[in-house]
Amino acid sequence: MSQETLIIFDTTLRDGEQSPGASMTREEKVRIARALERMRVDVIEAGFPIASPGDFEAVQAVAQAVRESTVCGLARALDKDIDRAGEALRDAARGRIHTFIATSPIHMKMKLRMEPEQVIEQAVQAVRRARRYTDDVEFSPEDAGRSEPDFLCRVLEAVIEAGAGTVNIPDTVGYNLPHQFGELIRSLRERVPNSDKAVFSVHCHNDLGLAVANSLSAVLNGARQVECTINGLGERAGNAALEEVVMAVRTRQDVFACDTRLDTTQIVPCSRLVSSITGFPVQPNKAIVGANAFAHESGIHQDGVLKSRETYEIMRAEDVGWSANRIVLGKHSGRNAFRTRLAELGIEFASEEALNEAFARFKVLADKKHEIYDEDLQALVTEANLEAENERFRLIALRVCSETGETPSADVTLLVDGEERQASETGGGPVDAAFRAIEAIVHSGTELQLYSVNNITSGTDAQGEVTVRLEKGGRIVNGQGADTDIVIASAKAYINALNKVLVSEDREHPQLGDV
Structure with missing residues (x-):
């Protein structure tokens, strides 16, 4: 049967x-x-x-x-x-x-x-x-x-x-x-x-x-x-x-x-x-997909797993994909290797121009960090798509100053509807100063509900992935940004959220579709 x-x-x-x-x-x-x-x-x-x-x-x-x-x-x-x-x-x-x-x-x-x-x-x-x-x-x-x-x-x-x-x-x-x-x-x-x-x-x-x-x-x-x-x-x-x-x-x-x-x-x-x-x-x-799902810190557990995996693991990490995404690219990787790996990840480009733009971003990232993993590539493509679809505000330049005993400050230049605008603000920290400077330009009227930072991969040169959640008039959006510099990643995430929340959308309430 x-x-x-x-x-x-x-x-x-x-x-x-x-x-x-x-x-x-x-x-x-x-x-x-x-x-x-x-x-x-x-x-x-x-x-x-x-x-x-x-x-x-x-x-x-x-x-x-x-x-x-x-x-x-x-x-x-x-x-x-x-x-x-x-x-x-x-x-x-x-x-x-x-x-x-x-x-x-x-x-x-x-x-x-x-x-x-x-x-x-x-x-x-x-x-x-x-x-x-x-x-x-x-x-x-x-x-x-x-x-x-x-x-x-x-x-x-x-x-x-x-x-x-x-x-x-x-x-x-x-x-x-x-x-x-x-x-x-x-x-x-x-x-x-x-x-x-x-x-x-x-x-x-x-x-x-x-x-x-x-x-x-x-x-x-x-x-x-x-x-x-x-x-x-x-x-x-x-x-x-x-x-x-x-x-x-x-x-x-x-x-x-x-x-x-x-x-x-x-x-x-x-x-x-x-x-x-x-x-x-x-x-x-x-469970299953968390970074610690197959990690063992206890000495007893480590000893058991080394002797026989089945002592403390009921599944193999590779069976759920933990070993399948360890391909590493670097600054010497060519366009073909880049295109091939993205294709294996299910990422396709609508045009040769889109591929070239993504490859240029890859090269910039490769100059900042030695090894680029699949997670970095996914973040890179996600960020490129976000920028392509939300063009009202774009980060042109960011300079921050933070030192012991001094109030942090930030100078921000944005492209707003095709026109460059600049503002300088101070804040409780470099990220706060950057957000205040952005708001001095945009005057969005939004309320910050969440600010979250996660590392995309391990290592001190890892990209930081920042999520910013903004609310305006009952509408809630998340913005994302990634960079090896966490302040720049934060600014990108904030601007991405602003682009989303300020775009009007005629949509019935999603709970109408809740079962």
């Missing part, structure tokens, strides 16, 4: 983007989608096409770029949403429409203001309309974890009958405990008469830190699709982390009667790409 397949549905590009400040451009979504495809992710939820023209174009671009994985678009159970998703997925080699409507008493009464029978009717109508565009339709009863089981059974039976091939049970608010959620999945599979005609899926949020545990409990009770994100990104506390779900199932084959198709050696490179693009660093002790 062949082993069953656990389908991995990645929603980093949709639910992951709902993390405050984690919005991605079309080009960034395509880069991540290609990385997910290399990892052999089964389904990539590319976005919520009705949310904005930008979201529509991003889903369309991913559908055109990805050929092996199924590309999915999210849609509320509304005709306009479904039609927009169908249009965005027109060019997909494999397309899926994922439609949803709330089914919990509190959501139906307070949010939808609909009676239960109306909800069932609208759910069925949505699935039937989605089937006009694709045979691959998924349905989610939003807030299923707080829905009445009897009503949930009726809804699921009706949408499966209407043609939904996947029914997804979301723990929308992260309220469930593993034994409860597993029992819910088992009960639904037993009670819904036509449950054998659909794949049962789960989408768990991490509000109580139980998203992965709930997902695995569901798998043990018959779920055969898990919706998850790289690094556990997502609304509020995030979603089930793809890397943890996949490696738990892969490592504990004595317990699970299924496995994924994923190439797990792509996990760490994909994790780092997502971190670089979103500006959300991975904590060092994060």
Whole structure:
């Protein structure tokens, strides 16, 4: 008897983007989608096409770029949403429409203001309309974890009958405990008469830190699709982390009667790409992808691992990609080696001019640090894309002065809408002075919510990667910058955030797409 397949549905590009400040451009979504495809992710939820023209174009671009994985678009159970998703997925080699409507008493009464029978009717109508565009339709009863089981059974039976091939049970608010959620999945599979005609899926949020545990409990009770994100990104506390779900199932084959198709050696490179693009660093002790995940400091542990790896390691670091990204380039590396390595990382250039510009940046970086790793290359390309897409403000020059007993100062020159402007300010430190000087030019009216510094690689010549989070009028954005000089990296990150926050965007609230 062949082993069953656990389908991995990645929603980093949709639910992951709902993390405050984690919005991605079309080009960034395509880069991540290609990385997910290399990892052999089964389904990539590319976005919520009705949310904005930008979201529509991003889903369309991913559908055109990805050929092996199924590309999915999210849609509320509304005709306009479904039609927009169908249009965005027109060019997909494999397309899926994922439609949803709330089914919990509190959501139906307070949010939808609909009676239960109306909800069932609208759910069925949505699935039937989605089937006009694709045979691959998924349905989610939003807030299923707080829905009445009897009503949930009726809804699921009706949408499966209407043609939904996947029914997804979301723990929308992260309220469930593993034994409860597993029992819910088992009960639904037993009670819904036509449950054998659909794949049962789960989408768990991490509000109580139980998203992965709930997902695995569901798998043990018959779920055969898990919706998850790289690094556990997502609304509020995030979603089930793809890397943890996949490696738990892969490592504990004595317990699970299924496995994924994923190439797990792509996990760490994909994790780092997502971190670089979103500006959300991975904590060092994060399972699987954290810098300390396979590090041993205790003498007892070190002794055991040296004698036999299995004494303290249940996985091999290389199996999740830790050894796959150690290729090193340097100042003597040529254009062909540069282009080849970026191609291996899934980075392609639209033109020879774009390649030349990236290679010039590489050479500047190579003069500053001896060895350039894959993480440096990813940061370099991310920064180039950020500058290309956000041209209103650009850093021309920065000079700072900081010495013992003196107030730090900064002189900044910016290109503002094509015109050079200069300002000088003092501050509590060189970074503070630089930010004040930038604000003296821009007068943005933003509020700094987060300033975070992480080293991209090890060593004193490593690039610092800075994340700046700004808020204005309720809109939150993250800006990123990288440089071997941490003050310059900080200024780049601040300017990048300013470019994002000051660009108006007509977009429906992302929580409209939360399941």
